[in-house]
Amino acid sequence: MVAFASAPWPWYVAGPVIGLFVPVLLILGNRLFGVSSTLRDVCAIVFPRKIEFFHYDWKRKHLWNLLFVAGIPIGGFLAAHWAGSQNVAISEATRLALAKLGIHDFSGPAPIEVFTWSALLTVRGFVSVIVGGFLVGFGTAYAGGCTSGHAISGLADLQLPSLIAVIGFFAGGLIATHFILPLLF
Amino acid sequence: MSTTDSPHHGAFGQAKDQTWFDLLAYLFLGVAFGAVLTKSEVLSWFRIQEMFRFQSPRMYEIIASAVVVAAASVALIKRLRLKTISGEPIAIPPKKLGLGVRYAVGGTIFGLGWALTGACPGPLFALVGNGVTVMIAAIASALAGTWLYGWRRPKLPH
Numbered sequence: 001m002v003a004f005a006s007a008p009w010p011w012y013v014a015g016p017v018i019g020l021f022v023p024v025l026l027i028l029g030n031r032l033f034g035v036s037s038t039l040r041d042v043c044a045i046v047f048p049r050k051i052e053f054f055h056y057d058w059k060r061k062h063l064w065n066l067l068f069v070a071g072i073p074i075g076g077f078l079a080a081h082w083a084g085s086q087n088v089a090i091s092e093a094t095r096l097a098l099a100k101l102g103i104h105d106f107s108g109p110a111p112i113e114v115f116t117w118s119a120l121l122t123v124r125g126f127v128s129v130i131v132g133g134f135l136v137g138f139g140t141a142y143a144g145g146c147t148s149g150h151a152i153s154g155l156a157d158l159q160l161p162s163l164i165a166v167i168g169f170f171a172g173g174l175i176a177t178h179f180i181l182p183l184l185f
Numbered sequence: 186m187s188t189t190d191s192p193h194h195g196a197f198g199q200a201k202d203q204t205w206f207d208l209l210a211y212l213f214l215g216v217a218f219g220a221v222l223t224k225s226e227v228l229s230w231f232r233i234q235e236m237f238r239f240q241s242p243r244m245y246e247i248i249a250s251a252v253v254v255a256a257a258s259v260a261l262i263k264r265l266r267l268k269t270i271s272g273e274p275i276a277i278p279p280k281k282l283g284l285g286v287r288y289a290v291g292g293t294i295f296g297l298g299w300a301l302t303g304a305c306p307g308p309l310f311a312l313v314g315n316g317v318t319v320m321i322a323a324i325a326s327a328l329a330g331t332w333l334y335g336w337r338r339p340k341l342p343h
Contacts, residue, residue, distance in 0.1 A: 011243050014225030015250030021218060023258035026275050027267065028210060029203075033255075035306040039331040046328075053335035063203060064211040069310055071215020076314025078216065079223035088226050094235040109223075110230035110303055110317050117319050132301030133309070133323030137330025139295025140306060142287050142341065144280065146295060147305040150288075151248060154280065156255030161280040165292035170237075172296020177237035180301070 006083040021148075022156055031064055034149030036140035038062070038069045101185040124184045143168065222311040230303025237300055287343040298327075 009017075025031040040054070041062045048054035058066075087106050095106065103111045112119075119125030140146040143165045145154060151169065154162025222228045225247060236244035261267075262275050269275055282288075299305050302323050304312060309327065312320040334341075 008226050009221075009224045011225075011246035012250060014221065014227065015247040016254040017221050018225070018227075018247070019251035019254030020258070021214070022255035023262060024214065026259075026262060026277070027269055028214075029207060029271070030269050030273055030275055031211075032277060035310075036331075039306065039327055040335070042328055043332045043335060047332060049336075051335045051338075053338050054332075060203075063208060067208050067212040068215035068218070071212045071217075072219035072222070072307060072310040073314035075216035075219020075221070076223050076228070076311035077219075078314075079220035080315045083224065088229045088231045090231045090235045091240045093240040094231065094238055097238060097240070098231070098234060106231065108317070109226070109228055109312060109315055115230070115317050115319050117322075120319065120322065128301050128303075129319055129323045130326045132298045132303075133320075133326030134330040134333075135294050135298030136302060136304075136306060136309070136323070137298075137327030137332075138334050139291050139293070139298055139330070140327075141331040141334035142291025143295055144287060144291070146307075147248075147299075148307055150292070152251050152255055153277075155252045156259050157277045157279075158256070159280050161282050161285065161288045164285055164288040168289050168292020168294075169296040169299060172293040172298070173233075173237045173300040174296075175293075176297045176300035177234065180297070 006086075008086075008089070019152065019156070022153055029064065032149070033153045034065070034145055035069060035072075036136075036146035036149060038065050039137055040141060041066055101181065103185070127180075127184055139172070218307065219311045219314055222308050223315060228304060228308035228311045228315065233300065233303045283343050287341075290342075298330075 022033045025033050041058045044054040044056065044058045088109065090106075098106075098111075103113060105112050114122075114125050114128050116125070120129060136146075140149075143150065145162070145165065147169065150162040150165040155166065226232050227244070227247060232244055235241045259277065267275055295305075302309065302320075304320065304323070306327070309320050309324050313324070
């Protein structure tokens, strides 16, 4: 049990457990599993101005989603602390490719050479965190969903718009990985 | 609300009273989701890089099995006409296709950000809990991106 708790889960445990969030949320209250809509909610709460997109009844419709998302960092903290943190066991090929890009520290979930506050002052840190974050926010709002809302919930309901979105997710990801990262790192 | 509204905001308009117990249940589920993202390593920049370089099937196996389990559950819910615990019929609002531009272009823009940050929105929040606190800046920037979209939305093709 302790070994199971501390080791990373195999894909056949991780994937199905993620998939089960869809029926659980539907049965609990007709809620559609998705994370990115909370970004809109926060804009609606904090800085709606006179923008139509940010004027809706978030309290009634989305309080659940805000609480769900508030729970995520708590769960991340608990999981990272009950289980000894270990390096992510990526393939040798990935390790070599990343080493060529100048990544030397493979500890933790993200490379500390890029994802620290002080690295924000470097080009690669700034582009990865600030530009990347901005594109995540703009893109998910434009597409009306992210990996959870489109790739999991949308595909599970066999919706064509979600399939188009997911193809876009991968097109963008491949462009950034193979053409932008080599310029940046 | 206009017709090209986000798919998350469709048919959930029906009035429903939320009790504190309901809301606590969602918080608890979020905690569980954050733990799952951590234990599955889905939140890892390294795993996302491995995925976009096609150097391990792991992320594809996780996404595919998640979709299969979710799709089978949704099919079963529809076939059995299951209701929510409060007795409401379960309905998933269809997303409007429109021109499809928003999905193709918005999806690609998100994809660029996904590979750059190494995280989609769920993992961004989970990473903060994992101690990668700089992701607070990524979330703030994502909020700015969402806000810019909301502001420019009437001018964008959907």
